[in-house]
Amino acid sequence: MRKHSFLFGKYGKENKIRSSRLKYKNAEQYIRHILDDYPPKDAAAILDYFIRMVKSDIAFELRTKIIYDGPVISHDCPRFDPCLQFSYFDEHGRCRHTHDHCIPNKRVDFTEETEIFLFPWHYKRMNLAVCMAQKLGFAFDEYNHLSYFYKPFDFIYLYNGNHSICAFSALKKGCLITEEIDFTPVFPHVKTDGAYWLDAHTGRILSEIQDFRIAVLFELCKAKAYLAKE
Secondary structure, three states: OHHHHHHHHHHHHHHHHHHHHHHHHHHHHHHHHHHHHOOHHHHHHHHHHHHHHHHHHHHHHHHHHHHHHOOOOOOOOOOOOOOOOOEEEOOOOOEEEHHHOEEEEEEEEOOOOOEEEOOOOOHHHHHHHHHHHHHOOOOOOOOOOEEEEEEOOOEEEEEEOHHHHHHHHHOOOOEEEEEEEEOHHHHHHEEEOOOEEEEOOOOOEEEEOOOHHHHHHHHHHHHHHHHHHO
16 A cells, blocks of 8 residues: 555656646747737736736635635645745856845735735634634734745745735735845746746756746746846
């Protein structure tokens, strides 16, 4: 049984990698079609549209998994991770880190259109948070509400305080004080195949990607950034 479990896990991961690469390739071809067949202004508008759609797709799936997949009571439950923290190398081979470009104390109001990627995972905590949000005002907790704002993707990744922020942000009540990470300087040095982050200069693997849609979002925003330079 252990051998079979190992094989299932092995082939399951291989299938996921193949699927991620295929879906990413389809998206990459679509992006190329947009850039090749439309003038810059129209191409930018189309890219903006799909950037919003991909972010919404991820955000709403994460918020509703607790309904469809059931509660995961363990603290070791698999959490969503955009996998945007990794080391990379510039054109001179010097090691950099994506979080080198970090600015603290950015305020983001829940009334804004910024998507928040979070993962509520406990029935009772989620229910309590919704009830509390209906009755009380929001109070930001610097020790509990921990997050990063990723630019130019313009989404927040919340890694602590999932249930309360899920409830209050849905009601458009409150704000977050977060750390801003600018990913723009990373664009020339990193590429992706949908399953991994790759060194743009050597092709070597830098880090794994949990969700291919993050790779698609990366490519959309990278295309938009290069379009703006033309």
